[in-house]
Amino acid sequence: MKKMYSLLALFCREINLPGHKIAHKIKKSFSRVEQIIFYILFFVLVTSTVVLLFCINQAFLVKVPKEGGFIIEGVVGVPQTINPVTTNPFTSPEVDNGLVALIYSGLLKATPTGTLIPDLAKDYTISEDGLVYTFTLKDNLSWHDDEPITSDDVSFTIQKAQDPKIDSKYKANWVGTTVTTPDKKTVIFTLSEPYSPFLQNTTIGILPKHLWKNVSSDTFEHNRLNTIPIGSGPYKISKIKKHGDDTIEYYDLIAFENYAMGKPYIKKIRVQFFTDESVLLEAYKKGGVTNTNSIPPKTAEDLAKDYPYQLARLPRVFGVFFNQNEAKIFADKTVREALNLTVNKKEIIDEIFYGFATEIDGPIPPGALGFMAHTEETPLTLTTDERLEGARKLLKDSGWSPNEEGVLTKKTTDGVQTLKFSISTTQTSELFAVAYKLKESWEKLGAKVDMKFFETTNDLKDHAIRQRKYDILLFGEIIGRDSDPFAFWHSSGRLDPGLNVALYTNIAVDKALELARATTSTEARIKQYEIVQKEIAKDIPAVFIYSPKFIYFTRNNIMKLYLHTLNTPSERFLNVHEWFIETEQIWKIFARDKEIL
Template structure:
């Protein structure tokens, strides 16, 4: 499972946070039905529409209703988070939820503004050569790690180097940036990476073998301390880093105070943060399962994410002390086929299962219109989005039956289709939540009507679902992506082997072509073709684009939703009235 670039705060529709690193490297699975990171959409947050008619920030109407429990917290904010695994080191995370934690512990060399334009973070500035092959980063002289040690170019070089180590098996694909000499280092043919040059303690340059449209953000991610994470480093040996996950040394706005699995993650302000110590001393992620509405209404938590249904928004408005911010996440939901299984290697079967599923009822109608059907691996807000030449796979049981007939699956005496003595059964795995319940109920009926038996398995926690997914013991799994910044983010899973059993050389060719130019119009043409190929191959049943609303305590000021980074860039600016 790939983790990717940015550690982005993400809010799932149930209200707990889900995080994932998101960037061109990753399509890290998130629990199905989740809105993507606390990142919003690439449209202006003040004009984002929901099914309820809420189109802009609605401020709390009666802050006096704030429960006493919340009033007593004068230096602490509490937010819900799905239980992370504890791997809080960037690049080595086990799930997007770990990234939710590390996004407060680490900063990046480069971030993006609300328009998606790269801007400096730990780097004070950066330069790109005329041939677009050499990137030079000028670090801030006041940058330090949380232990007080200085952050220098050597730390950046170390971070880039271990991501090329042959033992690195995490999800961050720095190799895709094609740093000169990177492959030679990975293969053990060189002691250092030729393209990385430490010019002085505050300056480092890196030279690529070829142009890469996403190189700046790929290179500009989190920085690890060489003194801390590199003291035991030997080429080909990275297991030692696992022992450091629980005691991270970062450079972000907060330090890890305590992690109690299944209960909470506690943070305390980092006095060495380069922007200065944040104004809210303590931040807590509550990982306890429960009713998010209840947690927010009683003041146990200060923030929640919900589907933007009329019922939800009406209920949130009545609470009185909550600010409501609508958004449409820059991600997509999907059902992934396991094409290592013989039955699903047949494109006709995958297409039949797509035609045979009433996605509108499952994802739109059941959510009071707080979603739109997806058919390609990019959000509607992306500059690459297109419907030209895209099959919408409208619900069509007769078409599904026709495809299965042609594929040799004939109806048996019990109504379930058979081929070569094998029944057409689909083993689905998903999270234990209302949206999954709706899917199972409708899908079982839909599929039974075309002669397919759906067997469903649900998991109460996301880590268990991921473990089952990694084992390969499934036919169909439900996920959503993290926030997608670049079009390449949404298609990397079809290239890097994450989609089990899927290997179309044309996809890899188009993926590389889409990164080989910085010309937006040329890239649009490439992604249009790429989406058409994926749409035809049907390695996923694309499900929906979710519409959500953030509800947060009206005493919080400085709340800002970056369309590409979400709350991770906003939390350090928060204050409490």
């Protein structure tokens, strides 16, 4: 009781209440029972007040992202050219593309769902005729070295992409486009003809003119700035660690405070380089790497049992393309139809990709604009035996019969045709396995199939694709989210440097592709792409097999990491500035500029 009295007296004294003298009177005037009752009521009052204040505090508290945390991104290979003008998001090493995505930024950028939003740009307008695009830059933009960003930087970058002496993979995107800069914050692009996917071109990373202006075109691809890049993206380089042989071991990147879309929450990203997949995998299992996508399908299947991962669509088309000029037997549509029918795509996906791919039935893959789930001409649910039986009947009814060796032949006015051809592709593990699976299926049908493997994609391009020297080409086409299959299926691309590897000609398809390019209406483009897909399904110039999935393994509990449809693996970083690992609780009135969780 004495302690209770002392606490009451101290409480009154500390808050400067004259009532602390009353405590003495209470002790003298109250009976012992009255004192006990008084102190109990006083304790209840204090406790209730504290609880009430706590509840009020909790009612106004909200959870929000907090700056902090780090990730270690493991990739196979070493950086060579971290330059948005010279790297190719589709063919350059993933090492380079990933770093470009983190370090550089463009006028626009895509969200994980594919919507284009302003990055360096504040806003833009498009003229009614679709020829003039006017961009206005945001205020107070700066490079990682704190120099200001102006419209001159944008103009300079596009000039370099157009420079014939620089091997920019974006050169074709800017043919017929002129760039003017009426002031430091305005960029005007004028096209020679309407081109509906043009806005996608403006996602190219912008180079700092003040650093690159004195670099000649001849030395552009080999300048030291390509390995110590300075950009305006969400992260900037803070440290470069090298091995004894001067190769880079890792880059440490820190959040850029003046990033155009807001400072990233994750404080640091280390991009660490490994010599091969096995070393990377071991590092991931031991916790030395937190994030990676450089994992083959079989390993990914095993890893997925114990570690978290996310999947995303990669809008690509892998299949076999018939060259009727090189192998005359493919001029017979029945042969193409029979070979198409024989392929069991589900088996290929299950046995080679372990489910990390999607069956496709046409030139536009899932996740791309205008995708059609299937066409009536292609049965998707037949078993392997049913496919084989149906294909044999097609060929038999068309006059094909087996010779003494069991290979199908057909008598024609030009002599005897033999169902014999070769498959040309690269030696990558997946394509190698797919090629042999096709060979097995087609030889059961009665074909004689030879294999021609090329060590690299460049070898395949130089010795087969550019010369159009192949019977069947097993190859992948990167369509992208904002699909424009013009380059792959318009008849103007039948010869090198065109990409129409099936040497396909169809007047209706040509017209539809031209109309799709000329309109800015999404609905109109989809309508034209439906025509393209239906015509190609009828003609069967190729066997469309699969579209791969992107597999991203993580260890940290990264929130706001959204993967949907990625043009390239490097697009996993599309919203990296929104990723966060740590959270905190603050009063709602102080969370105006933060996302409430």
